[in-house]
Amino acid sequence: MVKSVTSLGRSGLSDWLLQRISAAVMTAYLFFMVGYFFSNPELSYAQWVNLHSSLVMRIFSLLTILSIAAHAWIGMWCVLTDYVTVRLMGPKATAIRMFFQLAMIAIILLYVIWALDILWGI
Amino acid sequence: MKNKRPINLDIGTIKLPITSYVSILHRVSGVILFFAVALMLWALDVSLESEQSFQSLADRFASPWVKVIIWGALAALAYHVVAGIRHLIMDFGVGEGSFESGRRSAWWVVAFAVIIIASISGWIFLW
16 A cells, blocks of 8 residues: 555545535534624623633633644645646656645644644733 | 637626535635634633733634734635535435425525524624
């Protein structure tokens, strides 16, 4: 079996499942946030801070940023390995794709660290 | 791998069905969202920093360029979620039986996305 070193789950099946679990978490977070904004049209700073300092909300936000990380990694991997290929771009494609994949992973890690800093720095 | 292998499906030369456009837009919106995460984290960061920075967000969002960027991010998010929900429904075996059902659900994605993005546009630019 061919294994890819840059895919997240190292197998198509685990990537497939991770992509769906993370999608469900993010959709739940989005629906919650939209519902929250609709039910609090005159949202105050105190209310907003109160929401995000509760442990439940911090865990929900943490799960969401981890889902974003996994989902983006898998999604960007699919896009890059589909289009930045030797067939479409010539012999330099592998090096270019490696560069973009590593940059993508670096950005994702930055996002996670940034989110942790926000959530636990309130 | 041999470079001269024949490519039977050259998508540049054939007329694509609606399902293809829905799929490619799902990818495009996904790539946009990859970068939009920075915008969302920035907004969350500023909103939680202090009372003053929380209030300043409203002023920052009033600038036309920021409005266009936020519109783009929210439109991509709306489309991506609607098209993603279609995938999740299909994973449960619903509507994946024939090409016709796939075509129909693709049009539903377009319809829902247009309605939601129109509402977002009205909210950002008119209200």
